Amino acid sequence: MLISGKPFRTLWLSPEDRRTVKIIDQNKLPWSFEIADVRTVGEMATALKDMQVRGAGLIGASAGFGMYLAALESLGKTDFRSHLRECADVLIRTRPTAVNLAWAVQRQMCSLESCESAEEAVETAMRGAIEIADEDAEACRRIGEHGMSLISRMAERKGRGKVINILTHCNAGWLAFVDYGSATAPIYAAHDLGIPVHVWVDETRPRNQGARLTAWELAEHGVPHTVIADNTGGHLMQHGQVDLVITGADRVTRNGDVANKIGTYLKALAAYDNQIPFYVALPSSTLDWSLSDGLTQIPIEQRPGEELSLVEGIDSSGRLTQVQLLPDRSPIANYAFDVTPARLVTGLITENGICSATTEEIESLFQFERV
Numbered sequence: 001m002l003i004s005g006k007p008f009r010t011l012w013l014s015p016e017d018r019r020t021v022k023i024i025d026q027n028k029l030p031w032s033f034e035i036a037d038v039r040t041v042g043e044m045a046t047a048l049k050d051m052q053v054r055g056a057g058l059i060g061a062s063a064g065f066g067m068y069l070a071a072l073e074s075l076g077k078t079d080f081r082s083h084l085r086e087c088a089d090v091l092i093r094t095r096p097t098a099v100n101l102a103w104a105v106q107r108q109m110c111s112l113e114s115c116e117s118a119e120e121a122v123e124t125a126m127r128g129a130i131e132i133a134d135e136d137a138e139a140c141r142r143i144g145e146h147g148m149s150l151i152s153r154m155a156e157r158k159g160r161g162k163v164i165n166i167l168t169h170c171n172a173g174w175l176a177f178v179d180y181g182s183a184t185a186p187i188y189a190a191h192d193l194g195i196p197v198h199v200w201v202d203e204t205r206p207r208n209q210g211a212r213l214t215a216w217e218l219a220e221h222g223v224p225h226t227v228i229a230d231n232t233g234g235h236l237m238q239h240g241q242v243d244l245v246i247t248g249a250d251r252v253t254r255n256g257d258v259a260n261k262i263g264t265y266l267k268a269l270a271a272y273d274n275q276i277p278f279y280v281a282l283p284s285s286t287l288d289w290s291l292s293d294g295l296t297q298i299p300i301e302q303r304p305g306e307e308l309s310l311v312e313g314i315d316s317s318g319r320l321t322q323v324q325l326l327p328d329r330s331p332i333a334n335y336a337f338d339v340t341p342a343r344l345v346t347g348l349i350t351e352n353g354i355c356s357a358t359t360e361e362i363e364s365l366f367q368f369e370r371v
């Protein structure tokens, strides 16, 4: 995607030093666009845990590169395989809900286990990491094409020149992937084709990924949007101001239950009550074929209370600052994700096409990938 007219991905291998992974530090956005260097697997684990890199696709790609850094670290070690296994565990433990993380680490480990030497492991892990990142970008591009035709049909039905209002929650934009995004890919594609779209952006407490990240990237691309408080969506839906909801996903079970940022379930309920289509966009790396009940089987990350009690922003002199919202003694519960049952999901937008959130349709869309 373009940042001030210059094309960027969210992470890449430094062309000057192939031992360094470059990331966009998302904790600095939207106030400052900063690129950070990641040189060790420990630094990658910290970047994941502290959410300098975040979003399902991007944490998968970051973990892929994390395994490459692990392979570099294993050079000269007598038992390079056990070092790789330890690093795989460290990376997998950083974030529990988005399945892309474990998926990418396991994919890397599958090829690394058969390497004869640490040198071979370095080459294999680098190739694997680049492939994971490229595939993520390509999957999101295709999600954009499929989702765009949905928006285009909706625009035809609504009438020429009428704006399609799309509500999204959190950031399933290009910042959450390597490029394009999942929920935003259809929006960017429709906008680029001249279909008039407007996005309602949920602020997404407590970390405000909607207000900070989605709003920023939509603005960079020139997509009309409005940031709303998280509780506003239902009201807008009741008043005919939402045509379509598209969210991303952190993990989707094989029966179509969707784990996504906390608050997604409430949006799905409101959409259902107002007969508004509720679509979830995801690459197949977010599908967890081993699970069949999202509510009981998907681990829900709980994050530090400070995310809720402290709000970060810039003050009137442009200084980044934090202020406390709550009384000191009040306990805090900070669940990062919730599960939307498949019955509330109108459809899944994937790189292979759009299907309903049912085992049969998901399996038929991905029948070759499963073996």
Ligand code: MRU
Binding pocket: 054, 055, 056, 057, 169, 170, 171, 172, 173, 176, 182, 209, 247, 248, 249, 250, 260, 261, 262, 336
């Ligand atoms: O905690 P985060 O920021 O890593 O959460 C992930 C998300 O941004 C959302 O849940 C998103 O909609 C799915 S990730 C494409």
